[in-house]
Amino acid sequence: MTEDTIFQTIFEYATEKRRDRIEELHKRFGAEFPEKDWNLSGEAWRKNYLCWLIFEKALPETGKTIAEEFAEASTDMGSEMKQNVSQMRNTIRSDFAVISGKDGFLRIKDMNVRTVYEVELPTECPPIPPNTLLTGRIYPFGGHYRFTGVFLAKSTPLILDPDIYMNAFEAGQLSRIESIQLRKGSTFQSVMNKYPSHWIGWMCKHYGIRQRLKKDKIREIEMKLISGIETVVNGLSKQSQDALRLCLAQDGFVKYGMLKGFDDDMSYFWEGKTCESPIMELRQKGLLFVGKMGFGDRNYKIAFVPNELRDGMRSALSSKAAQTSLG
Secondary structure, three states: OOHHHHHHHHHHHHHHHOHHHHHHHHHHHHHHOOOOOOOOOHHHHHHHHHHHHHHOOOOOOOOOOHHHHHHHHOOOOOHHHHHHHHHOOOOEEEEEEEEEEEOOEEEEEEOOOOOEEEEEOOOOOOOOOOOEEEEEEEEEEOOEEEEEEEEEEEEOOOOOOHHHHHHHHHHHHHHHHOOOEOOOOOOHHHHHOOOOHHHHHHHHHHHOOOOOOHHHHHHHHHHHHHHOHHHHHHOOOHHHHHHHHHHHOOOOEEEHHHHOOOOOOOOOOOOOOOOOOHHHHHHHOOOOEEEEEEEOOEEEEEEEOOHHHHHHHHHHHHHHHHHHHHO
16 A cells, blocks of 8 residues: 555545444534534535544544554554554644645645645645645645645635745746756856856855855856866766766757656755755756757757766766776
């Protein structure tokens, strides 16, 4: 059983194989259902109620939920999955403001206690834009949260929340940077000159550069990379190296969609954030630019390896490959 199937497996077990028990429990505890007064269609109301009864309601006889009883008796479920199921009763119900969304996850803020949660969306759920107000329930599952039952969504311009504004500002600034127009012959310095000063400053901090003027900082970063490209490339994660190989195999730049298999968690204020994304690592170190380039009569988002670094990268990556095969 996986995270994607466990909820439905338990739900079907309780509603199909234990139908008589569900009906008996409904008579005993139906009045306790917190959302009993929600104005939902019959089927939606029923699903919400059953989710509460199966995953939240601890039964007096055992002190366990139906989901926990199922997990305890299961021989197909590992200890970690059983622990995750036991967390599901710790449901949080509130109004949540959507801060941002990416790759099937939402960052939402509980508008009552101001806590921010990472919540995985159901696979069939359409994208939910920032500044949407969600009323519903979430439960912890491993390192993130998931929605349970039916939630209500309302778009509103009246959520005056600093996290939402900051996310919108960051998204706008990052989009502006990723709209820089590139050409096949674009130089390292011409692109970096269009980057915000704090990005240049953070790159200098990484490479130990102490110049004062932006143009001098950019020139020193370029020289540092050209002279030490083998060391820099060898210090990259394997996924980052693979992303570079993919770009270099296409003459140094690719339509951005070709990198969809590599995470890019780049943000406008990236200093101090844990870098687990291969594309983010390359961008932070000045090894990869993201911008726009014209192909025919259309403008595409592309990933672009700086011209000045390509030969050195190819040499470093081929040496790395040779060492790996010999090992």
